[in-house]
Every structure is written in C-alpha cells, then in structure tokens.
Amino acid sequence: MLNVDNIDVYYGAIHALKGVSLEVNEGEVVTLIGANGAGKSTLLKTLSGLLKPKSGSITFLGKPIAGENPTAIVSQGLVHCPEGRRVFANMTVEENLELGAYLRKDHAEIRKDMEAVFTRFPRLLERRKQLSGTLSGGEQQMLAIGRALMARPKLLLLDEPSMGLAPLLVAEIFRTVEEINKQGTTVLLVEQNANQALKVAHRAYVLETGKVVLTGPADELAQSDEIKMAYLGH
Ligand code: ATP
Numbered sequence: 001m002l003n004v005d006n007i008d009v010y011y012g013a014i015h016a017l018k019g020v021s022l023e024v025n026e027g028e029v030v031t032l033i034g035a036n037g038a039g040k041s042t043l044l045k046t047l048s049g050l051l052k053p054k055s056g057s058i059t060f061l062g063k064p065i066a067g068e069n070p071t072a073i074v075s076q077g078l079v080h081c082p083e084g085r086r087v088f089a090n091m092t093v094e095e096n097l098e099l100g101a102y103l104r105k106d107h108a109e110i111r112k113d114m115e116a117v118f119t120r121f122p123r124l125l126e127r128r129k130q131l132s133g134t135l136s137g138g139e140q141q142m143l144a145i146g147r148a149l150m151a152r153p154k155l156l157l158l159d160e161p162s163m164g165l166a167p168l169l170v171a172e173i174f175r176t177v178e179e180i181n182k183q184g185t186t187v188l189l190v191e192q193n194a195n196q197a198l199k200v201a202h203r204a205y206v207l208e209t210g211k212v213v214l215t216g217p218a219d220e221l222a223q224s225d226e227i228k229m230a231y232l233g234h
Pocket of ligand 1: 011014016034035036037038039040041042043083192
C-alpha cells in the first residue's frame with residue numbers, strides 16, 4: 001500500500017531523515033518507535049505532504065506522492081492525525097468532525113460517518129455541541145481520531161495518540177486503534193509507548209537519529225534484548 005524508498009528530509013541544515021525506507025501493506029498495523037527527536041513525526045509529516053523529501057520516493061497505492069500537496073494526498077486516502085491532537089479549540093465537536101470531511105461532497109454518507117464516530121466514542125456524542133477546547137485530553141484525542149476517520153482513510157497515520165493520557169485512557173486508545181484496523185483501515189502508528197504499540201502492531205520499525213535501525217514482526221521485536229533495554233524499560 002505504502003512504499004517509502006530511501007528518503008532524505010532536511011530542516012535547513014538539519015538532516016532529520018537519512019535514507020529511510022519502509023513499507024506498509026494493506027490491512028496492517030505498523031508501528032514506528034524511537035526516542036524523542038528520532039524523526040518519527042518528520043516521517044509522518046513527509047508522508048502527508050507537509051514536508052518534502054530532498055531525495056527518495058514515496059508511493060501510495062501505486063502512485064508517486066512525494067512532494068504532492070497535502071490536499072491531494074488526503075483525497076487519495078492517506079490521512080494524518082497529528083501529534084498533540086490539534087483540534088480547533090473554538091469550534092464544537094461536531095464542527096471539528098465536519099472539517100475532517102471537508103474534501104467530501106457525499107452529504108448523506110458524511111452524516112452516517114459522523115454517527116459512526118459517535119457510536120465509537122459516546123462521550124463525543126454527549127459533547128457534540130461543546131467547544132473542543134473545553135474537552136479533556138482523552139476526549140480531544142478521540143475527537144482528533146474521529147476527525148481523521150471523517151476523511152475515510154485507507155491508511156491512517158497516528159502520531160502519538162497515547163501521549164499525556166492516564167493509563168485507563170491509554171488502554172482505550174490502543175483498543176480503538178485495534179478496532180479501527182479490524183474494521184478495514186490500515187494504520188501507521190507512531191508511539192513512544194513501545195510496550196503497548198508492539199502489542200497492537202503486526203510489524204515495527206525502530207528509528208534512531210533519522211535512520212531505521214531495526215525492523216521485524218512486532219512480537220519478535222518485543223522479545224529482543226536490544227528493544228527491551230532501550231524502549232521497554234526491562
Ligand atoms: P518527538 O517524539 O519528540 O516528536 P520525533 O521522533 O517525532 O520526536 P521529530 O519531531 O521528527 O522527532 O524530529 C526529528 C529531528 O528534527 C529532531 O532533531 C528535531 O529537533 C528536528 N526538527 C523537528 N522539527 C523541526 C523544525 N521545524 N525545524 C528544525 N528542526 C526540526
């Protein structure tokens with residue numbers, strides 16, 4: 001579904017991604033783990049067109065997308081749920097969800113998808129008329145995921161969905177990721193919570209200072225001594 005081949009990404013003189021290659025197959029949950037500053041968010045931003053690689057290629061569903069604008073990329077089904085949730089604080093829950101569907105014109109289907117988001121996250125239904133800035137962190141994360149789903153992603157990029165949430169909510173967010181995947185959406189999940197991410201993912205990539213240093217089936221990486229020491233805290 002997604003093929004990233006040897007990309008280099010810079011912020012001015014900072015070489016943030018160094019020859020990164022990665023692939024995601026349809027139906028998978030793939031997780032990208034790595035310490036702060038490893039380049040995980042940079043990779044997602046490059047996939048969704050917010051950054052342009054200096055070299056290398058990105059192919060999504062058989063088409064080259066590197067350097068295309070973010071709108072064109074979303075319309076092909078590659079949708080980014082950003083780090084820090086980035087909900088529109090002065091808009092209601094419902095308005096945020098409507099914005100997720102801004103490229104769509106199928107109004108009846110948009111309504112249905114909004115109802116599906118409310119079924120998945122009943123707390124958003126209770127708060128549908130509330131300003132999003134007044135929601136708790138966990139509710140804002142649900143809204144950010146719901147808003148991304150409103151674009152009908154084929155591949156959903158999730159950047160640190162569990163960040164800053166209490167343990168019960170973290171568990172709920174990871175359950176949600178699994179459900180979304182079981183219902184047919186492919187997921188590329190960036191996480192610092194390697195422990196949980198490796199439990200829901202099929203495969204994983206480890207990024208260190210802009211390079212992929214390890215990749216393999218998630219259950220195998222969870223057993224590797226290197227990963228245990230560096231990322232799992234035991
Ligand atoms: P985090 O979990 O902290 O977001 P990350 O693995 O997602 O970490 P990135 O945010 O992708 O890491 O950052 C990769 C590197 O690029 C870091 O060295 C970071 O300082 C640098 N970087 C990120 N954004 C910018 C920017 N806008 N301008 C300059 N350098 C940046």
